[in-house]
Amino acid sequence: xxxxxxxxxxxxxxxxxxxxxxxxxxxxxxxxxxxxxxxxxxxxxxxxxxxxxxxxxxxxxxxxxxxxxxxxxxxxxxxxxxxxxxxxxxxxxxxxxxxxxxxxxxxxxxxxxxxxxxxxxxxxxxxxxxxxxxxxxxxxxxxxxxxxxxxxxxxxxxxxxxxxxxxxxxxxxxxxxxxxxxxxxxxxxxxxxxxxxxxxxxxxxxxxxxxxxxxxxxxxxxxxxxxxxxxxxxxxxxxxxxxxxxxxxxxxxxxxxxxxxxxxxxxxxxxxxxxxxxxxxxxxxxxxxxxxxxxxxxxxxxxxxxxxxxxxxxxxxxxxxxxxxxxxxxxxxxxxxxxxxxxxxxxxxxxxxxxxxxxxxxxxxxxxxxxxxxxxxxxxxxxxxxxxxxxxxxxxxxxxxxxxxxxxxxxxxxxxxxxxxxxxxxxxxxxxxxxxxxxxxxxxxxxxxxxxxxxxxxxxx
Ligand code: F0G
Numbered sequence: 001x002x003x004x005x006x007x008x009x010x011x012x013x014x015x016x017x018x019x020x021x022x023x024x025x026x027x028x029x030x031x032x033x034x035x036x037x038x039x040x041x042x043x044x045x046x047x048x049x050x051x052x053x054x055x056x057x058x059x060x061x062x063x064x065x066x067x068x069x070x071x072x073x074x075x076x077x078x079x080x081x082x083x084x085x086x087x088x089x090x091x092x093x094x095x096x097x098x099x100x101x102x103x104x105x106x107x108x109x110x111x112x113x114x115x116x117x118x119x120x121x122x123x124x125x126x127x128x129x130x131x132x133x134x135x136x137x138x139x140x141x142x143x144x145x146x147x148x149x150x151x152x153x154x155x156x157x158x159x160x161x162x163x164x165x166x167x168x169x170x171x172x173x174x175x176x177x178x179x180x181x182x183x184x185x186x187x188x189x190x191x192x193x194x195x196x197x198x199x200x201x202x203x204x205x206x207x208x209x210x211x212x213x214x215x216x217x218x219x220x221x222x223x224x225x226x227x228x229x230x231x232x233x234x235x236x237x238x239x240x241x242x243x244x245x246x247x248x249x250x251x252x253x254x255x256x257x258x259x260x261x262x263x264x265x266x267x268x269x270x271x272x273x274x275x276x277x278x279x280x281x282x283x284x285x286x287x288x289x290x291x292x293x294x295x296x297x298x299x300x301x302x303x304x305x306x307x308x309x310x311x312x313x314x315x316x317x318x319x320x321x322x323x324x325x326x327x328x329x330x331x332x333x334x335x336x337x338x339x340x341x342x343x344x345x346x347x348x349x350x351x352x353x354x355x356x357x358x359x360x361x362x363x364x365x366x367x368x369x370x371x372x373x374x375x376x377x378x379x380x381x382x383x384x385x386x387x388x389x390x391x392x393x394x395x396x397x398x399x400x401x402x403x404x405x406x407x408x409x410x411x412x413x414x415x416x417x418x419x420x421x422x423x424x425x426x427x428x429x430x431x432x433x434x435x436x437x438x439x440x441x442x443x444x445x446x447x448x449x450x451x452x453x454x455x456x457x458x459x460x461x
Contacts, residue, residue: 008321008417009317009318009320009321010059010414013060018046018047019043019044019046020046020379021044021046021379023376023377025044026044026375026376026379027376029041029044030372030375030376034444034445034455034456034457035368035372035441035456035457035458035459036452036454036455036456036457037050037371037372037375037381037382037383037384038050038383038452038453038454039454039456040375040381044379045375045379045380045381046378046379046380046423047378047379047380047381047416047420047423047424048380048381048412049348049380049381049382049383049408049409049410049411049412049424050381050382050383050410051383051410051412052260052347052348052410052411052412052413053219053257053259053260054100054259054264054265054266055259055265055412055413055415056259056260056263056264056265056412056413056414056415057412057413057414057415058263058264058265058305058309059263059308059309059312059414061308061312062263062264062304062305062308062309062312063305065304065305065307065308066301066304066305067301068301068304069299069300069301069302069303069304070300071299071300071301072294072300073292073294073295074292074294075294076294076295076300076303077300078300078301078303078304078307079097079294079295079300079303081303081304081307082095082097082303082304082306082307083095084307085307085310085311086269086271086310087271089241089244089245089248089310089311089314090244090245090248090254090271090273091245091248091249091273092248092254092271092272092273092274093272093273093274093276093279094271094272094273094274094276094279095269095270095271095272096269096270096271096279096282096283096286096293096296097267097268097269097270097290097293097294097295097296097297097298097303097306098267098268098269098270098286098290098296098297098298099266099267099268099290099291099296099297099298100257100258100259100266100267100268100297101128101217101219101255101256101257101258101259101268102128102131102132102257102268103268103289103290103296103297104255104256104257104268104269104270105128105129105132105255106132106135106289107270107282107285107286107289107290108215108253108255108270108278108282109129109132109133109136109138109179109180110132110135110136110137110285111278111281111282111285112179112180112213112278113136113137113138113179114179116137117139117177118137118138118139118177118178118179119138119139119140119141119169119173119177119178119179120133120138120139120140120141120178120179120180120181120182121141121142121143121166121169121170121178121181121182122140122141122142122143122181122182122183122184122217123142123143123144123159123160123161123182123183123184123187123190123195124142124144124159124184124187124188124189124190125140125142125182125184125189126184126188126189126217126219127189127389127391127450127452128450129182129184129217131449131450133179134394136179138179139394141169141173143161143162143165143166143169144158144159144160144161144162144187144190145158145160145161145162146162148160148187148190148191148193149403149404151339151340151341151342151352151404152339152342153342154342154343155343156194156196156227156231156232157193157194157195157196157199157227157231157232158187158190158191158193158194158341158343158345159184159185159186159187159190159191159192159193159194159195159224159345160195160196160199161181161183161195161199161203163199163202163203163206166181166203166206167206170206170210170212175210175211175212178210178212180212180213180214180215180253181203181206181207181212181213181214181215182215182216182217183195183200183203183214183215183216183217183251184217184219185200185216185217185218185220185221185224185247186220186223186224186227186345186346186347187345188219188220188347189385189389190341191341191344191345191348191350191404191406192220192223192326192344192345192346192347192348192350193341193345194223194224194227194228194231194345194346195224196228196231196232197228197232197235197243197246197247198232200216200247200250200251201250203250204250204251207252213252213253213275213278214250214251214252214253215251215252215253215254215255216247216248216251216253216254216255217255217256218248218254218255218256218261219256219257219258219259219260219261220260220261220346220347221244221247221254221256221261222240222244222261222313222314222319223261223319223322223323223346223347224247224346225240225243225244225247225314226240226316226319226320226323226346227323227346228243228247229243239316240314240315240316240319241314244314248271248273251273252272252273252274252275253270253271253272253273253275253278254269254270254271254272255268255269255270256268256269256271258306258309258310260347260413261310261313261314262306262309262310262313263309263310263312263313263413263414264302264305264306264309266298266302267298267302267303267305267306268296268297270282270286270296313413318414322346322411322413322414323346325411325416325418325421326344326345326346326347326348326349326411327343327344328418328421329344329349329409329411329421329424329425330342330343330344330349331344332421332422332425332429333349333351333425333428333429336425336429336432337432338351338356338428338429338432339351339352339355339356340352341404341406347410347411348408348409348410348411349408349409349411350385350404350406350407350408350409351367351370351382351406351407351408351409351428352404352405352406353366353367353369353370353386353405353406353407354366354404354405356370356407356432356435357369357370357435357438357440359436360438360439360440361440362386362387362399362401362402362405363387363399363401364440364441364442364460365384365386365387365388365405365440365441365457366386366405366438366440367384367385367386367388367405367406367407368384368386368388368440368441368457369438369439369440369441370407370431370435370438371383371384371407372441373431373434373438374407374427374428374431377427377430377431378423378424378426378427378430379427380409380423380424380427380428382407382408382409382410383407383408383410384405384406384407384408384452385404385406385407385408386402386404386405386406387399387400387401387402387405388451388452388455389402389452390402391449391450391451391452409424409428439459439460439461440459440460441457441458441459441460442457442458442460443455443456443457443458444456444457444458
């Protein structure tokens with residue numbers, strides 16, 4: 001169709017009402033939430049951009065397949081339908097479901113930590129991945145390219161692994177001390193930035209050279225594949241399915257939070273290429289942690305929705321629209337001078353709050369200050385991805401300083417329209433106008449792990 005006649009590639013069959021609040025109400029609501037947006041009730045949020053995780057809208061095909069859910073404890077036919085799709089997409093031999101991404105991490109990551117003082121190296125660990133690496137007694141090292149930190153500089157694949165640094169780290173720590181290499185696609189914590197196929201292939205070559213396992217943390221593998229298709233030479237005429245298959249071919253393990261690109265509200269995937277021993281270990285551990293290996297914490301109907309969602313998430317019309325929404329919001333903000341990670345990534349616009357609020361030091365969480373002000377201004381909920389999320393050094397317990405202080409405006413899949421995004425843009429721009437008045441935060445109560453979820457705060461006077 002002619003480009004000017006293209007809108008959302010779906011029409012709305014069921015609606016969910018949104019409720020407005022006044023600024024006076026929001027001031028009270030935020031205070032009683034301990035100035036932590038995670039503690040707000042969704043009823044009190046107008047446009048909720050906290051996360052794209054489990055917040056997408058399912059299709060009529062997904063809802064209808066849920067009626068066929070086979071709730072057998074063992075050997076459910078829904079499991080076999082899902083397994084077939086996972087094997088087809090990845091080309092891998094083994095599949096184990098998990099209730100969500102972190103369930104998959106908890107089952108698999110400790111299996112490669114075979115002794116003390118080991119490391120996982122990633123382009124960037126997501127926070128739950130980092131937590132599971134540390135809970136398994138290992139340490140998490142991040143190794144993304146420097147261009148990622150140059151926010152205004154255009155680079156097609158800012159999520160890439162720094163290959164020179166990767167090899168250097170392997171040699172410095174000793175290859176026998178590396179539990180595995182984790183490639184996060186897209187690179188969530190670095191701004192939802194994509195990773196190129198060339199970078200994945202070269203990382204795989206390094207893994208083979210040192211006999212290390214390459215794990216794809218592929219919560220957003222379809223979005224990453226779409227970026228490869230549109231930005232990397234030689235992929236324009238390939239389908240998303242072909243691109244994804246090539247990518248999985250370079251790795252040994254695929255972990256997925258299915259709550260993102262697989263368009264379900266709950267679900268996770270562990271897929272293993274051909275290492276039977278690793279599969280058996282993971283299968284043993286999934287039973288006490290997640291459930292019997294033919295359901296892994298999911299009901300039969302969840303597995304049906306996931307089997308359909310995995311495929312729908314790879315449809316090009318959908319991906320084109322999805323990434324256009326994110327680009328649209330990003331460009332509106334950039335045009336108004338708001339500092340953002342540019343170009344925008346796949347699932348969110350990351351507003352850079354270090355330069356937004358240079359007067360707020362990292363230990364008073366500038367991105368939390370901007371996030372809270374956005375809620376007060378427009379009822380929009382975003383999330384801090386910066387020093388608050390990064391947490392403390394597990395050894396010294398010092399507050400770590402994040403290289404970037406982001407407010408993430410995360411766009412749920414198939415949920416909001418361009419009009420909602422206009423509201424968000426206006427809210428952010430108005431907060432930007434009064435950025436000099438914003439104040440930082442200190443802890444009222446700090447949670448010991450994954451502190452950003454449950455800690456409470458008070459504004460610094
Ligand atoms: N890996 C990546 C890259 C993620 O983005 C997430 C979750 C996980 C693993 C963990 O998966 O939530 O299903 O347990 N990211 C969400 C977010 C929470 O908001 O970015 P999960």
